[in-house]
Amino acid sequence: MDQQIRFLRDTMEVADLERYLHAYKAKFPFTREGSVGHQVRGWTAWHRHITLAMLALALLAGIAATQPPNTNDERIPLTLPEIRRLLTALILTTTHPTTDILRWSDWRRRHQRRSQP
Known part of the structure; x- marks a missing residue:
């Protein structure tokens, strides 16, 4: 300042x-x-927020770690941000059908694979 x-x-x-x-x-x-x-404003609020954030990250990391090995080289494996985006879209969004959300994720991962050297 x-x-x-x-x-x-x-x-x-x-x-x-x-x-x-x-x-x-x-x-x-x-x-x-x-x-x-x-x-x-206080230790209790900060502690609760950080605890929930760490729990959410641990959940995402656990989901990412339990993925089956990717035998199809057409798509990249699910990343933590992609899992978070999928869970948010599938749980909180009611405007798009589930198949559209999964197709969009598949399309993104295929194009990310193509862009990698």
Whole structure:
């Protein structure tokens, strides 16, 4: 923040700088402790969030590790981001049929394989 203020101070008019700082303070109100309002507020909330994130990553890694060996060289194996995307699309999306979601994943993995050297 100090570097931004120094850069702005050197490059902007004083009136422009005051307007910018007023808009910045309105967008990111500071709390008593001096932290930005959207930052973590306590240990318990942070601990729960990190625990759930690590659990989700462990679940994705477990799914990726239990894949059968890929005998078909036409597609790349399922990656963690692709598994996450598939689970999200299959569980949370009701607008697309399951076959369309699986076809799209198959198409992406085939084209990713083609793009690899």
